[in-house]
Amino acid sequence: MCGEDAFTGKSFEHRREWIRSRLEFLASVLGIDCLTYTVLSNHLHIVLRSRPDIVKTWSDEEVARRWLRLFPKRKNQDGTPAEPSKAEIDMIVNQPDVLAERRKRLSDVSWWMRCVSENIARRSNREDDCTGHFWEGRFKCQLLLDEASLLACSAYVDLNPVRAAIAETPEGSEFTGAKDRIDDLSCRGDRTRSSTHDWERSRCRNKSGWMSPIEIDERRDAVGPDPEPSGRRASRKGFLSISMLDYLQLLDWTGREIRAGKAGAIPAHLAPxxxxxxxxxxxWCDLVKRFGRVYHRAAGTVEHLAEEATRRGNKWMCAPGNPLAIS
Structure with a gap:
């Protein structure tokens, strides 16, 4: 898909940038936060957070405008979406049922994936001069029920290249959320935890500014949607109660332990x-390695999985060898 063709020797590595650019575009249009991602040669992982609360704050005209950025009626000469006309916007706004459906879709993870897969499939088929299915199957989605599963899943995604022996370190893992954050951080002088929190919420980051900040500080951050003023992403709300520095250091330590095949002593400041x-x-290291095999439809502690099973009308949810304790 995005690697080297074993028969022709032709490289399709450039398609990984296609996918990354598409994810960044969607983050600026949809009411969905991208928390992190990884694009490998034959598949990708994305951690998403649906934000219907953000979409509710958009006016009818804003909903129509954003939808027309996804599915433009016209395109510029360079292929980018043309600015929608008032008539095109009014055509959506003046149909309440259509408008309501468009508003709902703008925070629907299935529509995010559709907008990725269709775009990349068309471009790839055009490049290959062929037609037909490009992706092998439909995407698989897991619901993350708590911060423990969110932390483990994010680490699993960011360390995918390390686990696959494609890279040795997070900073050497191309096309990952961790790599983008590390690259931006390397250009910054002040790397204290407090300053990094404010910097993550600012609009000055280059490669990683379209993703959600790592840290959510309930004492300092805004209550409610907290929309992003720059428009690069839906909001400035973080998703873990740890700093970006601690998260990246935890990734680095975990990656080293996974490569070594055993878990040694964890640095004191990361143990909590x-x-x-x-x-x-x-x-922890075992969970990061086996996350995709432990959890299927949902991930979380034993307690939260039991609650989710009840919500779905089931007796239990499959999570063989779930190491997460009851909270």
Missing amino acids: ILSRIGLDPPA
Whole structure:
């Protein structure tokens, strides 16, 4: 898909940038936060957070305008969406049922994936001069029920190249959210935890500014939707109660332990992170390696999985070997 063709020797690595650019575009249009991502040669992982609360704050005209950026009636000479006309906007606004459906779709994860897959499939088929299905199957989606599963899944996604022996470190893992954040951070002098929190919420980041900040500080951050003024992403709301520096250092330590095949002593300042989710270092490293095999339709602690099963009308949810303790 995005690697080297074994028969012709032709490289399709440039398609990984196609996918990354498409994700960045969608983050600026949809009411969905991209928390992190990884694009490999034959598949991709994305951690998304639906934000219907953000979409509710948009006017009818804004909903129509954003929809027309996704599915433009006209395009510029360079192929980019043309600015929608008033008549095109009014055609959506003046149809309440259509408008309501468009508003709903703008925070629907399935529509995010559709907008990725269709765009990349068309471009790739055009490049290959062929037609037909480009993707092997439909995307798989897991619901993340708590911060423990969110932290583990984010690490699983960011460390995918390390686990696959494609890269040795997070900073060497191309086309990952972690790599983008590390690249931006390397250009910054002040790397204290407090200053990094404010910087993550600012609009000055280059490569990673379209993704959500790592840290959410309930004492300092705005209550409610907290929309992004620059328009590069839906909001400035973080998703973990740890700093970006601690997250990246946890990734670095975890990646080293996974490569070594065993979990040694964790740095003292990172140990409380694992303590909060009830895991010791070996259990944490094992979870990051096996996340995709442990969880299927939903991920979380035993307690939260039981609640989700009840909500769905089931007796239980499959999570073989779930190491997350009851919160």
